Amino acid sequence: MSPGAGLEPAAPSRRGGWREARDRLVANPRFRRWASAFPLTRFIARRRAGRLFDLCAGFVYSQVLLACVRLRLFDLLADGPLGVGELASRLRLEPAAAERLLRAAASLDLLERRGADRFGLGPLGAAMVGDAGTTAMIEHHAILYGDLGDPVRLLRERGQGTRLAGYWPYAGTGEPGPLAEESVASYTRLMAASAPLVADEVLAAYPFQRHDCLLDVGGGDGTFIAMAARRHPRLAAILFDLPAVAAHAAARFEREGLGLRARAVGGSFRADPIPGGADVATLVRILHDHDDDVVLALLRNVHRALPPGGTLVVAEPMSGVPGVERMADAYFGFYLLAMGTGRARTPEELGALLVQAGFEAPRRLPTRIPVAAQVLVSTRSRNEL
Ligand SMILES: C[S@@+](CC[C@H](N)C(=O)[O-])C[C@H]1O[C@@H](n2cnc3c(N)ncnc32)[C@H](O)[C@@H]1O
Numbered sequence: 001m002s003p004g005a006g007l008e009p010a011a012p013s014r015r016g017g018w019r020e021a022r023d024r025l026v027a028n029p030r031f032r033r034w035a036s037a038f039p040l041t042r043f044i045a046r047r048r049a050g051r052l053f054d055l056c057a058g059f060v061y062s063q064v065l066l067a068c069v070r071l072r073l074f075d076l077l078a079d080g081p082l083g084v085g086e087l088a089s090r091l092r093l094e095p096a097a098a099e100r101l102l103r104a105a106a107s108l109d110l111l112e113r114r115g116a117d118r119f120g121l122g123p124l125g126a127a128m129v130g131d132a133g134t135t136a137m138i139e140h141h142a143i144l145y146g147d148l149g150d151p152v153r154l155l156r157e158r159g160q161g162t163r164l165a166g167y168w169p170y171a172g173t174g175e176p177g178p179l180a181e182e183s184v185a186s187y188t189r190l191m192a193a194s195a196p197l198v199a200d201e202v203l204a205a206y207p208f209q210r211h212d213c214l215l216d217v218g219g220g221d222g223t224f225i226a227m228a229a230r231r232h233p234r235l236a237a238i239l240f241d242l243p244a245v246a247a248h249a250a251a252r253f254e255r256e257g258l259g260l261r262a263r264a265v266g267g268s269f270r271a272d273p274i275p276g277g278a279d280v281a282t283l284v285r286i287l288h289d290h291d292d293d294v295v296l297a298l299l300r301n302v303h304r305a306l307p308p309g310g311t312l313v314v315a316e317p318m319s320g321v322p323g324v325e326r327m328a329d330a331y332f333g334f335y336l337l338a339m340g341t342g343r344a345r346t347p348e349e350l351g352a353l354l355v356q357a358g359f360e361a362p363r364r365l366p367t368r369i370p371v372a373a374q375v376l377v378s379t380r381s382r383n384e385l
Helices: 014-026 029-037 039-070 084-091 095-107 123-128 132-147 151-157 163-167 181-205 223-231 243-255 292-305 325-339 347-356
Strands: 111-113 118-121 213-217 236-241 262-266 280-284 311-316 363-365 374-379
Touching: 014 029, 029 039, 039 095, 039 123, 039 132, 084 095, 084 118, 095 111, 095 118, 118 123, 132 163, 132 181, 132 325, 151 325, 163 325, 181 223, 181 243, 181 280, 181 311, 181 374, 213 223, 213 292, 223 236, 223 243, 223 262, 236 243, 243 262, 280 292, 292 311, 292 347, 311 347, 347 374
Parallel strands: 213 236, 213 280, 236 262, 280 311
Antiparallel strands: 111 118, 311 374, 363 374
16 A cells, blocks of 8 residues: 555535536636526625625624714613604714714614604614623724734744633633733623623523532623522522632622532632532633643543533534634634634534543533524543552
8 A cells, every 4th residue: 555545635526516516607807797697696796795895894794883872872862762853862972974884784684764864772782782792702802803904923832822702811831820810800790791691591491400419610790690599599509710710709608698608719720629529510611711621621620520420511602503604713713813822622522521521421401692602512431449
């Protein structure tokens, strides 16, 4: 057998062959001109041109949304439509600038024109009213978009010296245990704002009432535990996070009268043992932040903390799940690139890491709003040696 045997490019499959023929055709400007004029292909050509335009313009659309969020435009219109003059004065914009923003937002379904000179909420703007989580995410994207200015450099240098890496200081290679309050405060606020949407999905997907004690690893300010405890009055809970973050959670549990049922333990899951005593553990928006070596060590740490038969629930954006490909592969792909560590993994990739750490092969649980979370559930085997 020759040294290169088996490495020759595979012959194109029939389906691959068809795709290559299609690509050659669409890549030909003369064909595109013909297809946009021919009645039977005009619709496809129009749709493709529109989708490509939306990709070109996506950053501008996001900035229109950011302007609406910064100006609190959706809250302003929550009680009903207003005239352009009134809106201009409330937004402290020149009437022409206000009109420009209002028209842009209406074209994106954020607003709707209501008569010649008035604007009200559109279907997407209405969904933003009172949505503190999405609002906070949009505002912090200013940091991400700054870093994404040169995506090729980012791909070559993987998050070196980016502002986003500074925003998530635990994501680097150093040990994050000693991080101080001022380093964790802004990301903890952002996570707290967006946590209820994710927590709702996880709590609807998995029956936590089967358990006595929940351990939330990387539990942030305790939003998930507080929501779980309210929903399941017999459930006790332990939160584990970096000391400066766990302090936020401890204060929250006291404030909300959960002090007797929930406690917060500070430590680093990279350096310290995770506390035992729980029969179900959760990792909500944790694993995708880290590279495989850290994930494997963390899963082994959780495995040691759980009793045989104990359950692990993992909730985070996952690649390869139908309907959320753009969120996992484009958005999180480049978000985590800018952050400098981690990736969105497929359920199969996560399953392989779980099995390597001593868990059984996981099951995927359906969620109502997949863009908010995908969920895997696994158990520590009862039959370990
Ligand atoms: C993306 S946030 C998710 C927070 C929360 N689970 C949620 O979904 O809102 C990741 C959390 O992991 C925590 N974390 C990161 N590295 C850690 C470590 N080495 N030990 C303990 N917690 C860590 C962070 O402090 C942060 O609270």
